[in-house]
Amino acid sequence: MITKRIIPCLDVKDGRVVKGVNFLGLADVSSPVKLAKFYSDSGADELVFYDITASAEGRALFTDILTEVASTIFVPLTVGGGINTVADFDIVLKCGADKVSVNSGAIRNPKLIEEAAKKYGNQCVVISADVKRVDGVFRVFSKGGRENTGMEAIDWIKHAVDLGAGEVVVNSIDTDGVKKGFDLEMLDAVLNAVNVPVIASGGAGSKEDFVKLFKTLPSIDAGLAASVFHFGEIEIKDLKQELRNNNVTVRL
Amino acid sequence: MIALIDYGVGNLFSLKSSLNAVGADVTVTADPEVIRKADKIILPGVGAFGDAVEKLRSTGLDKIIIQEVQAGKKIFGICLGMQLLFEKSFEYGEHDGLGLLKGSVVSMKGELPLDLKIPHIGWNALITKKEHPIFKYINNGDCVYFVHSYYATDCEDSLLATAEYGKELTAAVALSNVTGTQFHPEKSGEVGLSILRAFVEWED
Numbered sequence: 161m162i163t164k165r166i167i168p169c170l171d172v173k174d175g176r177v178v179k180g181v182n183f184l185g186l187a188d189v190s191s192p193v194k195l196a197k198f199y200s201d202s203g204a205d206e207l208v209f210y211d212i213t214a215s216a217e218g219r220a221l222f223t224d225i226l227t228e229v230a231s232t233i234f235v236p237l238t239v240g241g242g243i244n245t246v247a248d249f250d251i252v253l254k255c256g257a258d259k260v261s262v263n264s265g266a267i268r269n270p271k272l273i274e275e276a277a278k279k280y281g282n283q284c285v286v287i288s289a290d291v292k293r294v295d296g297v298f299r300v301f302s303k304g305g306r307e308n309t310g311m312e313a314i315d316w317i318k319h320a321v322d323l324g325a326g327e328v329v330v331n332s333i334d335t336d337g338v339k340k341g342f343d344l345e346m347l348d349a350v351l352n353a354v355n356v357p358v359i360a361s362g363g364a365g366s367k368e369d370f371v372k373l374f375k376t377l378p379s380i381d382a383g384l385a386a387s388v389f390h391f392g393e394i395e396i397k398d399l400k401q402e403l404r405n406n407n408v409t410v411r412l
Numbered sequence: 413m414i415a416l417i418d419y420g421v422g423n424l425f426s427l428k429s430s431l432n433a434v435g436a437d438v439t440v441t442a443d444p445e446v447i448r449k450a451d452k453i454i455l456p457g458v459g460a461f462g463d464a465v466e467k468l469r470s471t472g473l474d475k476i477i478i479q480e481v482q483a484g485k486k487i488f489g490i491c492l493g494m495q496l497l498f499e500k501s502f503e504y505g506e507h508d509g510l511g512l513l514k515g516s517v518v519s520m521k522g523e524l525p526l527d528l529k530i531p532h533i534g535w536n537a538l539i540t541k542k543e544h545p546i547f548k549y550i551n552n553g554d555c556v557y558f559v560h561s562y563y564a565t566d567c568e569d570s571l572l573a574t575a576e577y578g579k580e581l582t583a584a585v586a587l588s589n590v591t592g593t594q595f596h597p598e599k600s601g602e603v604g605l606s607i608l609r610a611f612v613e614w615e616d
Contacts, residue, residue, distance in 0.1 A: 161576055163535045163555060200601065205535055231429045236557060236599050256425045258599065281459060283531055283559045326531070355529055379527070381534065411535045411555040 163411045164374050164403065165205035165382035166396055167359065168389040170195060172241075173212045175221035177390070192225050193232070199389070200233045202396040205411060207233070208261070208384065211241035212304075223255045230256020240288055244268070249276050253284070261286040261329060264302040267309055267316075270323055277324025282356075287325035289317055291346060292333035298346060305333050313346075314353050321354045328354060329384065332362040339365025339388070342373045347380060357381035364388050367402045374408040414438045414612065415450035417477070419467045422458035427490065430598035434609040444476045452611070453477065453485060455592075457492030461501040461517060461562070464492055465509060474510060481512055486589045488546065488611050494585065494592030495564060503562050512590045515567030515582075524578035531561040536575040536583075536595075544572055544586040545614040549606035556583070556593070556600040563594065 171178050176190040196207055209229070211222040219242070230237060239252040240261030249260050260280075266272050266287060277285045290305040291298050291313040298313035309316075317328055330350050332343030342363045351358055360373055364385040373383055388394045400410045416431065418424060418440045431438045431454075438454075439446055447453060455477065457464050468474040481487050489497045498509045501517035509517070520530045535555040540547065556575075563581045570587035574580035575595075584593045591611070597604035 161537065162532070163537075165534055230426055232433070234426070234430050234433070234598055234605060235601050253423055254425065256423075256429070258426070283533060327533070357529060357533055381529075 161409045163205070163409050164380075165359075166203070166370070166399060166410070167206045167208055167238075167382050167384040168199045168204050168396070169208040169210065169361070169384050169386045171210045171212050171386065172222055172225065174215070174218045175225055178212065193228050195390075196229045196233050199396065200235050203400055203412065204235065204396055205382070206236045206238065208238045208240065209257075210261075211239070213242075223251060226252060226255040226257060238286060240286070243272075245272065246275050246279060249280060249284075253280065259284055259286050259327065261288045262325075263288045263290065264304075266320060267300065267302045267311070270319065273320055273323040273325050277326070282324050282326035285325045286327045286329060287317060287320035288329040288331065289313060289320075290331050290333055293346075298349065301333060305331075305336075314349055317350055318353050321356055325356070327357045327359065327381075329359045329361055335363030336361075338363055339369075341365065341369040342383065344373070344376050347373075347377055351377060351379050359384050361385070364394070367394055367399050370394075370399055371403060371406045371408065374403065375406065413450050414452045414454055415447045416440045416454045416456065417447065417473065418442050419464070419471060419473055421464050421467060421492070422456060424456060427454070427456055427598045430605060430608055431612070434605055434612055436608070436612045442471060442473065444472070447473070447476055447480060450485070452614075453480065453487040454611075455487060455489040455493035455496060457490065457496060459492060461492065461495060461503040461509070462505060462507045464496060465501075465507050468496070468510075478510055478512065481590060484589055486611070486614060487512070487591065489592030490598075491560065491594060491596060494594055495562065497585070497590060497592050498564055498567065501562065513567060513570045513585060513587060513592075515564050515570070515585075517562050517564050519562050520581075521561075528578045531559055532575075532577045532581065533559050535600075536577060538573045538575060538583055539580065540573045541571050542586075544591070546586060546591050546607055546610045547572060547584070548610045550603065550610075554603045556595040556597070556603055558583075558595045560594055
């Protein structure tokens with residue numbers, strides 16, 4: 161049986177993990193390399209790195225860090241943030257990334273998905289969508305959730321998958337940061353529309369939220385979160401044990 | 413020394429890093445002389461079967477690999493590299509493989525229950541079928557990381573492990589000196605590293 165994946169997400173700016181980390185026993189809590197190692201040892205099934213740097217110097221730091229992570233940690237790595245061209249794919253893949261996540265870059269230029277999928281395979285291209293309800297309709301937002309594109313979200317995600325995206329990350333802006341659970345309604349709508357792996361993001365506040373996610377939506381593939389893991393509110397080991405106790409198949 | 417064959421398909425960064433992590437003396441190479449001198453061969457690969465086999469043929473590496481392996485050199489194929497060890501693949505047409513193992517490679521499409529997603533991506537548990545030196549640290553039920561849409565079939569004589577995904581899919585093969593995994597040991601955490609370590613340590 162394929163296992164449900166638990167994925168911590170690390171936002172990296174100028175070579176450091178942001179979103180405040182608060183770990184017991186980790187001296188350098190904002191070191192992406194140390195944090196990645198900690199998560200991998202705790203049983204994270206995959207790691208996502210978002211480069212939220214704007215400067216060229218920060219970009220160079222990010223690829224250095226990625227190289228270091230990929231040299232020492234042997235679980236799948238997904239990289240996103242500022243991916244606008246096939247050349248951007250090439251840079252992070254050469255540094256050891258396995259998958260590349262596109263968001264605003266693909267909204268501006270949907271052909272990016274097609275070109276990258278042809279060159280690197282569908283499994284390499286992840287469409288990440290920030291989605292929010294506007295007047296009862298799911299809309300795609302770009303630029304880190306700041307700008308309403310006006311596009312209907314399910315249509316956009318379906319289109320991205322048709323173009324070659326092999327995996328979907330759905331980040332609900334409505335539930336993000338609220339810590340009251342994942343956006344089950346939104347995720348269900350996406351699961352009904354596509355037949356590639358779907359990763360839930362936004363809203364995890366407790367272990368029970370993950371249990372509810374996998375029990376309510378048996379075809380969801382993974383749960384992604386950042387701050388609840390960074391702040392140690394949820395320990396990945398405990399979370400996986402809790403999931404197993406609830407008959408969710410996980411890798412322990 | 414282990415020759416990690418670089419024939420222009422896919423990125424060898426993680427594989428080389430993971431081999432370094434288990435202390436292997438590894439050379440990334442497409443040089444026939446280096447391959448002949450090597451103690452063991454690792455054949456990686458991602459992408460389409462037809463393209464990969466064409467690249468091996470156009471460089472003459474296919475013949476060198478076959479000669480060395482038939483002379484007893486140990487080989488470990490990974491993902492598409494494992495599929496290439498077989499006689500045939502039916503990925504976009506019909507292509508001959510290296511023919512070092514009996515069996516062929518077929519699509520999951522039409523072979524799995526309809527509710528299952530293709531490709532088979534993620535961590536899945538190994539169902540071990542026999543013992544082999546490359547699996548000396550592996551226990552039945554250990555999880556490893558898969559990404560594939562095609563799988564090897566009709567390979568009972570070499571079958572080392574399967575993984576359950578609608579049906580039992582070939583996960584690992586081994587027959588005397590010819591071995592391979594459909595999954596990515598270089599992305600399978602400690603379990604994956606232990607398979608690479610076992611391959612590195614493997615003596616007759």
